[in-house]
Amino acid sequence: MATNPKKLHLAAIGFILPALIIYALFVLYPLIVSLWGSFFQWRGIRQMGFVGLSNFARLFVFPNGPKFTGAFWHNVAWFFGIMVFQNAVGLIFAWLLFWRKKFGVFLQSVFFFPAVLSPVIVGALWRLLLAPNGLVEWLLNNAGLHQGRLTVLSDGDWALWVLMAIDAWNWMGLPVLIFAAGFRQISQEVFEAARIDGASTTRTLFSIALPLLIPSISSVTILTFINSFNQFDIVYVMEGVQGSPNFATDTLVTFFYRLAFGSVGSTGITDTGLALALGTVLFLVVTIGSVLMLRAFDRATVQP
Amino acid sequence: MNAVLFFRRLPGWAVLALWTLVVLLPLYTLVVSCFKSTAQIYDNPLALPQQWTGDNFANAWNTLSLGQNLLNSLFVTVAAVIVTILVSAMAAYPLSRYGLKWGNWMLLLFLAGIMLPIRLASVELFSLMKSLNLIDSLFGLVWVYVAIRIPFAVFIFANFMRSLPHELEEAARIDGASEVRILFSIILPVVAPAVAIVAIFTSIAIWNDFFFPLIFIFSDNNKTVPLAIAGFVGQYRTDWGTIFAALGISLAPVLAMYLILARQIREGVGAAGGIK
Numbered sequence: 036m037a038t039n040p041k042k043l044h045l046a047a048i049g050f051i052l053p054a055l056i057i058y059a060l061f062v063l064y065p066l067i068v069s070l071w072g073s074f075f076q077w078r079g080i081r082q083m084g085f086v087g088l089s090n091f092a093r094l095f096v097f098p099n100g101p102k103f104t105g106a107f108w109h110n111v112a113w114f115f116g117i118m119v120f121q122n123a124v125g126l127i128f129a130w131l132l133f134w135r136k137k138f139g140v141f142l143q144s145v146f147f148f149p150a151v152l153s154p155v156i157v158g159a160l161w162r163l164l165l166a167p168n169g170l171v172e173w174l175l176n177n178a179g180l181h182q183g184r185l186t187v188l189s190d191g192d193w194a195l196w197v198l199m200a201i202d203a204w205n206w207m208g209l210p211v212l213i214f215a216a217g218f219r220q221i222s223q224e225v226f227e228a229a230r231i232d233g234a235s236t237t238r239t240l241f242s243i244a245l246p247l248l249i250p251s252i253s254s255v256t257i258l259t260f261i262n263s264f265n266q267f268d269i270v271y272v273m274e275g276v277q278g279s280p281n282f283a284t285d286t287l288v289t290f291f292y293r294l295a296f297g298s299v300g301s302t303g304i305t306d307t308g309l310a311l312a313l314g315t316v317l318f319l320v321v322t323i324g325s326v327l328m329l330r331a332f333d334r335a336t337v338q339p
Numbered sequence: 340m341n342a343v344l345f346f347r348r349l350p351g352w353a354v355l356a357l358w359t360l361v362v363l364l365p366l367y368t369l370v371v372s373c374f375k376s377t378a379q380i381y382d383n384p385l386a387l388p389q390q391w392t393g394d395n396f397a398n399a400w401n402t403l404s405l406g407q408n409l410l411n412s413l414f415v416t417v418a419a420v421i422v423t424i425l426v427s428a429m430a431a432y433p434l435s436r437y438g439l440k441w442g443n444w445m446l447l448l449f450l451a452g453i454m455l456p457i458r459l460a461s462v463e464l465f466s467l468m469k470s471l472n473l474i475d476s477l478f479g480l481v482w483v484y485v486a487i488r489i490p491f492a493v494f495i496f497a498n499f500m501r502s503l504p505h506e507l508e509e510a511a512r513i514d515g516a517s518e519v520r521i522l523f524s525i526i527l528p529v530v531a532p533a534v535a536i537v538a539i540f541t542s543i544a545i546w547n548d549f550f551f552p553l554i555f556i557f558s559d560n561n562k563t564v565p566l567a568i569a570g571f572v573g574q575y576r577t578d579w580g581t582i583f584a585a586l587g588i589s590l591a592p593v594l595a596m597y598l599i600l601a602r603q604i605r606e607g608v609g610a611a612g613g614i615k
Contacts, residue, residue: 043433043437046433046518047433047434047439047442050429050432050433050522051429051433051434051445053430054426054427054429054430054449054489055445057426057482057485057489058449058452058489058490060467060486061467061482061487062452062455062460062486062489063452064463065457065460065463065464066455066459066463068460068463069459069462069463080462080466128355128358131354131355132355135348135351135355142355143605144601144602144605145359145362146358146359147605148366148594148597149362151547151597151604152547152590153549153565153568153589153593154547154549155547155549155565155569156547156568156586156589156590159568159569159586160365161365163582163583164365164368168380169384170365170368170385173385204365207362209608212605212608212609213608213609216609219609261454261456265458268549268565271549271553271569272549272569272572275573288458291458295461295462296554307462311462314456314459314460315459317456318456321454321456322454322455325454
């Protein structure tokens with residue numbers, strides 16, 4: 036190399052430092068201090084003495100216990116709901132589009148459009164469409180599938196599933212694009228060979244394409260996992276920060292937000308210690324879950 | 340295409356047509372409702388407006404100061420995207436091309452940020468911002484967004500830069516070009532596709548973000564579009580025409596961007612492997 040290594044080393048440090056300082060100051064530092072702070076008692080936003088695991092213990096007993104477990108299971112349901120209604124369906128869409136070369140590309144762009152919209156806009160739009168007198172009620176009434184007022188958003192049995200469906204509408208284009216890119220990477224000869232052997236398209240999908248698609252399935256699954264446990268925007272806009280009706284759509288992050296910053300309009304009591312403990316639990320769930328999934332998918336990957 | 344193939348493909352087309360309808364019908368309803376009174380929307384949500392008036396737009400624009408909100412979002416997005424690209428490209432260059440012993444560890448430290456649930460650190464982030472005097476400030480948002488988007492940008496830049504031949508900078512070094520010059524006049528132009536991917540996905544993520552403005556922005560003057568819309572929808576829930584118009588106004592710039600960049604976005608999602 037023309038330049039001496041020492042000079043290059045100095046240049047490297049100079050290049051990395053700006054990004055490292057910003058990243059360390061606004062991401063790593065608050066995260067580490069938050070994890071550490073979950074072992075302390077808090078008065079408002081003032082840190083008091085070390086209390087060990089007592090914040091975590093409080094998280095699991097009344098009155099926080101039921102809210103915590105409720106929100107946790109809503110996030111779990113959200114993950115599996117999206118895996119089926121968005122990702123499995125998206126896989127079928129991508130497969131159908133893959134065989135329709137010309138029009139397929141155009142439809143990919145149509146399907147992806149909602150994904151560039153803010154979940155706030157999407158949530159606000161669907162809140163109007165699903166309200167009494169809205170588009171969905173009007174369509175269902177005219178098709179004779181439903182009579183009278185549509186109240187799914189204020190119905191505890193329906194609300195969470197409706198929100199998941201809106202989330203799937205928002206992000207359907209993402210698995211479609213990722214899977215479509217995955218299909219394109221499989222060599223054409225593999226499909227040609229399957230066709231000559233007389234395999235049906237369904238069989239080709241399940242026995243040939245899917246095993247080769249594991250890297251794409253991996254990134255879609257992990258992305259869905261992280262996003263499901265971070266759900267906030269759609270719930271906030273459509274059901275409020277309390278996860279109405281009666282906490283039926285409460286998620287871990289809406290619960291965290293109420294504990295950390297108080298809820299608008301209500302008493303606004305915050306509990307920083309509890310919020311940090313919840314944050315630590317959520318951090319562990321998301322990181323450990325993602326790493327485990329990553330390893331499982333790595334092991335399952337077929338070497339071409 | 341022969342007839343047999345056509346009929347075999349009919350069910351597939353039907354499925355695709357159905358989802359196209361599910362995507363487009365709400366957007367169509369949004370567009371026509373912008374021009375109708377609330378009573379007309381109730382009456383028949385799908386009907387075309389009787390006359391194309393801009394009353395709703397005027398209402399939304401005036402009660403909501405959407406102009407200010409759009410400017411705020413634009414400023415935060417553009418500033419954060421420029422800084423993100425600058426510092427991330429600088430960091431990715433030595434990490435991907437100098438063969439440093441500690442380079443992989445440093446890269447891993449940056450990449451970890453793609454998975455870290457940063458929202459959970461928002462209590463401590465709030466205290467930090469308060470001591471830096473960055474609460475209720477658009478500059479504060481810019482710093483937070485740059486920090487959050489650095490991992491993705493470093494990941495993309497490092498991937499693109501790694502595949503370039505080493506002759507590229509070696510010749511320039513012999514000619515005595517500085518490292519800064521090599522990065523900005525030789526490497527960066529070659530990885531222009533990476534710059535495009537980072538610019539597009541970073542702007543979408545920042546433009547659409549709701550969580551951090553909700554925590555850090557208080558005054559109406561500093562609100563970004565998603566924060567203003569979220570408040571508006573809660574307050575004016577019976578005036579549908581105006582809400583639809585507000586949604587229409589905030590959707591328009593994104594739609595315009597999408598019509599121009601749809602191909603790049605499609606290819607970018609494939610190239611980035613779906614990491615947002």
